[in-house]
Amino acid sequence: MLTTLYIKNYALIDELNVSFNNGLTIITGETGAGKSILLGGLSLVLGKRADLSQVKNTDEKCIIEAIFDIANYDLKGLFKTLDLDYDVQTIIRREILPSGKSRAFINDTPVTLESLVALSSYLIDIHSQHQTQQLTQDDYQFKVIDALAENKSNLEAFSKGLVDYKSLQKSLEELKLSKSELIKEYDYNLFLSNELNEINLEKINLEDLETQYEELNNVEVISEKLSSTKSILNVEELGAIDQLNSAKHELSKIASFGKSYDALKERIASVGIELDDILIELDNLEDNLSSDPQELERINSQLQIVNNLFQKHSVSEIEELISLKNDLKSKIDNTESLDETIALKEQELLKEKEKLNEIALKIHDKRKKVIPVFVSKLETILSELGMPNAKFKIQLEATDQFLKNGKDNLQFLLMANKGSSFNELKKSASGGELSRIMLAIKSILAEYIQLPSIMFDEIDTGVSGEISNKMGEIMKNMSNKMQVFTITHLPQIAAKGNTHFKVFKSDIKDVTHTQLKKLNEDERIVEIAQMLGGLDITDSALAHARQLLN
Secondary structure, eight states: OEEEEEEEEETTEEEEEEEOOSSEEEEEOOTTSSHHHHHHHHHHHTTOOOOGGGBSSTTSOEEEEEEEEOTTSOOHHHHHHTTOOOOSEEEEEEEEOTTSOEEEEETTEEEOHHHHHHHHTTTEEEEOHHHHHHTTSHHHHHHHHHHHTTOHHHHHHHHHHHHHHHHHHHHHHHHHHHHHHHHHHHHHHHHHHHHHHTSOGGGOOHHHHHHHHHHHHTHHHHHHHHHHHHHHHHSTTTSHHHHHHHHHHHHHTTGGGOHHHHHHHHHHHHHHHHHHHHHHHHHHHHHHOOOOHHHHHHHHHHHHHHHHHHHHHTOOSHHHHHHHHHHHHHHHHHHHHHHHHHHHHHHHHHHHHHHHHHHHHHHHHHHHHHHHHHHHHHHHHHHHTTOTTOEEEEEEEEEEEEETTEEEEEEEEEEOSTTOOOEEHHHHOOHHHHHHHHHHHHHHHHHHSOOOEEEEESTTTTOOHHHHHHHHHHHHHHTTTSOEEEEOSOHHHHTTOSEEEEEEEEEETTEEEEEEEEOOHHHHHHHHHHHHHOSSOOHHHHHHHHHHHO
């Protein structure tokens, strides 16, 4: 419930701080006194778009703050979803800065307007002429029937299942689309894959292949150079080895004359040993050297294949070709197994569809069961509200389509007078009749669910006498279970309130201000007497006012 409303620097309100109680709160005042300003300020704190033109003094900040007691509203889950700190005494504040920018806070945490609207819809319902038109809309009609049918858990399950179903449906469509694309690529991918599989890429060492090719391709040159190298080392008397042995022999003659001579002799001896090893290696290489045109052709062919693949796929390493081959294999496998994947996905979708159909049937059955009860109560209340001949028909039609709240089409039909036919609400009910229908529906809803606080903005327009008295009784009964505000011009309704506020204008230093005053018992008598007979209050008007209050 709304416990406190603070408004500063808004429209004709300089500063206002008012506390509210539970039960039925009446707000009265002459036309133009500023009741709409009060509603505008409250709407602003509930998420309405801000406008700098609403600020009284544009040099100062406009502040509107509302405190709600939300202990009975079970909103901890919503606060968690909105990432807000939960507090039984929740404070909502809107500020309009001189720059025109606005800010919103919930329990001192900055929030977006979307978050503010999401929360405020659970806190207070401002019933205006605009909202009466909601009664003709499918969403609101479903909301009413489902509230009475206690379909909340079923609707939540259906909504979640519908998200999963649509996600699966989209995934299946994408698979089928990708199948047609993959089939187009399949033959080409298979050709590329076979081409890469023709050579065993994992066992190819490109460096070894290139070395073998160079050897086989230059066998004559290699043989010639090996032979000439051996001659240089080993030709008799002139060869390097013979010359080195001669040098060693000469040095051995003076080796005993000093360590340095002996060291040189040993070094030459070491070089001689190394040359002997080199000569042996040259012999081995020459012995193993052979011409093999077929092997040369094989290696050359392999190198050409690899280089062609490098060029074709714009790569330069064997590892890159291997990676490409694996990617192609994956694509080919996916294409070949796509039918199986699609079949599994179709089975999954079918199971999800069956679940949704089960939930939708439960929703439909509960709606169907509660509609006669709702119609009976609605017609009874409307008869008391001056529509004795009004007859309602609610058509519930099951469809084959998954809609956002089940599989039903719903339509409220009204026959307002005898001899007329049933027709849509928006075509068969006047504005005043829609207001009475809405009041009747709200009163029925209050029996079934915990509604937020509600403010009726002149819902009594166009009614009088006993009907207005009955409207007051309905709002009074509603206030036993919830906080109800009503802005009214009718004394019969004003007299039903637990608390009575008067909106009025006053001129202070040639500046008009809108103010709100809580009336005591005597002031209520005077206010209701004025509503009965005008500014010239008579004794009979005062007596009538006391009678209404009693």
